[in-house]
Amino acid sequence: MTTILFAAPALWAEYQTELPKALGEAGVAAEVVTDALPETVDYIVYAPSSPLQDFTPYNRTKAVLSLWAGVERIVGNATLTQPLCRMVDPGLTEGMVEWVVGHTLRHHLGMDRHIVNPGHVWDPTCPPLARERPVTVLGMGALGAACASALRALNFPVTGWSRTEKPGCLHGEAGLTEALQGAQIVVLLLPKTPETENLLNAERLALMPEGAVILNPGRGALIDDAALLAALDAGQIGQATLDVFRVEPLPAEHPYWIHPRVTVTPHIAADTRASTAARVIAENIRRGEAGEPFLHLVDRTRGY
Amino acid sequence: MTTILFAAPALWAEYQTELPKALGEAGVAAEVVTDALPETVDYIVYAPSSPLQDFTPYNRTKAVLSLWAGVERIVGNATLTQPLCRMVDPGLTEGMVEWVVGHTLRHHLGMDRHIVNPGHVWDPTCPPLARERPVTVLGMGALGAACASALRALNFPVTGWSRTEKPGCLHGEAGLTEALQGAQIVVLLLPKTPETENLLNAERLALMPEGAVILNPGRGALIDDAALLAALDAGQIGQATLDVFRVEPLPAEHPYWIHPRVTVTPHIAADTRASTAARVIAENIRRGEAGEPFLHLVDRTRGY
Numbered sequence: 001m002t003t004i005l006f007a008a009p010a011l012w013a014e015y016q017t018e019l020p021k022a023l024g025e026a027g028v029a030a031e032v033v034t035d036a037l038p039e040t041v042d043y044i045v046y047a048p049s050s051p052l053q054d055f056t057p058y059n060r061t062k063a064v065l066s067l068w069a070g071v072e073r074i075v076g077n078a079t080l081t082q083p084l085c086r087m088v089d090p091g092l093t094e095g096m097v098e099w100v101v102g103h104t105l106r107h108h109l110g111m112d113r114h115i116v117n118p119g120h121v122w123d124p125t126c127p128p129l130a131r132e133r134p135v136t137v138l139g140m141g142a143l144g145a146a147c148a149s150a151l152r153a154l155n156f157p158v159t160g161w162s163r164t165e166k167p168g169c170l171h172g173e174a175g176l177t178e179a180l181q182g183a184q185i186v187v188l189l190l191p192k193t194p195e196t197e198n199l200l201n202a203e204r205l206a207l208m209p210e211g212a213v214i215l216n217p218g219r220g221a222l223i224d225d226a227a228l229l230a231a232l233d234a235g236q237i238g239q240a241t242l243d244v245f246r247v248e249p250l251p252a253e254h255p256y257w258i259h260p261r262v263t264v265t266p267h268i269a270a271d272t273r274a275s276t277a278a279r280v281i282a283e284n285i286r287r288g289e290a291g292e293p294f295l296h297l298v299d300r301t302r303g304y
Numbered sequence: 305m306t307t308i309l310f311a312a313p314a315l316w317a318e319y320q321t322e323l324p325k326a327l328g329e330a331g332v333a334a335e336v337v338t339d340a341l342p343e344t345v346d347y348i349v350y351a352p353s354s355p356l357q358d359f360t361p362y363n364r365t366k367a368v369l370s371l372w373a374g375v376e377r378i379v380g381n382a383t384l385t386q387p388l389c390r391m392v393d394p395g396l397t398e399g400m401v402e403w404v405v406g407h408t409l410r411h412h413l414g415m416d417r418h419i420v421n422p423g424h425v426w427d428p429t430c431p432p433l434a435r436e437r438p439v440t441v442l443g444m445g446a447l448g449a450a451c452a453s454a455l456r457a458l459n460f461p462v463t464g465w466s467r468t469e470k471p472g473c474l475h476g477e478a479g480l481t482e483a484l485q486g487a488q489i490v491v492l493l494l495p496k497t498p499e500t501e502n503l504l505n506a507e508r509l510a511l512m513p514e515g516a517v518i519l520n521p522g523r524g525a526l527i528d529d530a531a532l533l534a535a536l537d538a539g540q541i542g543q544a545t546l547d548v549f550r551v552e553p554l555p556a557e558h559p560y561w562i563h564p565r566v567t568v569t570p571h572i573a574a575d576t577r578a579s580t581a582a583r584v585i586a587e588n589i590r591r592g593e594a595g596e597p598f599l600h601l602v603d604r605t606r607g608y
Contacts, residue, residue, distance in 0.1 A: 098412065105402060115420070124572055129398050257424045266426045268431070275433070275436065
């Protein structure tokens, strides 16, 4: 019987059913515990926020399996000499695609005026078809490319922009101008780097057609907040639906909360889901037990 | 020269350019008129709301080509003995797919609590993934099949139900029970026939899991309105988003307008677009002139 120490107390409620279920489906006979003598532990399922920080006594442990995609808080831990795997959750991409496609269609269809319609207005004006609604995706990494592909499948004409040159995408400063000028809906899916901070500033917001919509499920720092609020007040930007912020939870006094043209979603666009993440963990334990190579093994010399 | 009577006065403004253009592209030499001696008319392009209701004198007419997808207002007309084709407009299908996918994602993601959030609640609970959200589509004709396919592309597990046997679909009364029992979101896309009227009655609403959502972009009469309101009040049905009603515009005093669990959209899910519909009409006239079978011929015994 394989012993798995679940060292991520805040996530236990979510995983206590999903993980044994996924292990069963993977054909691994294992016991998942939240406390164990270190020398009995075969695998550690881990969150970097866990109280467990000294891995020295876990001399029998075959792998530490992180539940987080980012491992920057773990790779510097000198006591962690066991193989370390990070989480690559297919559910995270799927969740992002669902949020982006859902909010794109919400704005495309003008749903809000039906959801909130105190005057009981019956106005049977049809929206244009998706094929007549250009959408731009800024950032064409794994998440951006998946969103662009799902939007294209619904007939939206999608322009992708990437900082670096990529096939089928606009790029660079001139490409960004073109991408913003033609977009009725812009989706921000860039990583946060010194180059992308405040990428959407006053000058670039002014390039977009009047009334354009911004969706930001990427990083809060991509937007110059003061410039966006001014553009919303001026009607230059018609609506902004924001999932990420410089400070989270979004502070109670932040103007986004009360702006009539802003929707705040609480950093839910992409989250690791227990149901899909548990299967990734179970598959790695199955591999460990079968002597097969682990998936998503972290290269400690590169740091990811 | 083929004579085409355009008997849909309210739509003439939209079609007077589009229809001759589409006929020209289809290679049909025809004259489109809004008035003609009945015995000179080869084809009638028709809207059920037209003043033309007696088809008896049109003894030379080879087909009546409806501009509407629904033909329930025509099939009972005993004077209409000519072949009757309904409209299957690709623009209409696209619009329907966009409405259905958009509102499915809206409910799936729980958007309403972010769109209307007066308490500024930050609750980062993630929704399940689409793959964990079973959707049932009742009615697997052209529109239902297109919606099912678009929802499946977003990973929703979709069950299709059809009144008659179709490959890959549930059917019949036992199939309907199964389709409703498993559905968290049910999309109604059945035609209105004597068999489908009040299909969603108290008994069938009770089969659905508690809190299930109903989307009705099909026909108002598919739902027993009193039963739905009772099920919404009881919490058995969590939300209903309705685009079609027994009386339209929905009367000001109708309880749907003020029910907190109902969203009314003003019959906008699918509208026929002149540009795409004119091409369908032109293709059917080309077929008629070439002696080929008509597309979308109505089976008068089934009623659609």
